[in-house]
Amino acid sequence: MTTSVAVTQPTAIRRRPLRRLALELVLLVIAKIAVLTLIWWIAIAPHPRPDASPQAIEHLLAPATSSTSHGGRP
DSSP states (O other): OHHHHHHHHHHHHHHHHHHHHHHHHHHHHHHHHHHHHHHHHHHTTTSOOOOOSHHHHHHHHSOOOOSSOOTTOO
16 A cells, blocks of 8 residues: 555656646746737837728829929829
8 A cells, every 4th residue: 555655646746846837837828918918008009090991092092293294204
């Protein structure tokens, strides 16, 4: 009976550091996600989104109107 207890104790001792390591890694990933979300809310979210409506794109791509005539030359 003492041999079975001695065999199971090293296995239990080995699993505890692995469980702790897994917990630390999970907490590290959650902390990184939280930090990246915070950076996004501070740095990126306040900026207005560009207008991507068809009218805005048409206005941006339309040729500029000039009041002077080039005489047919570009």
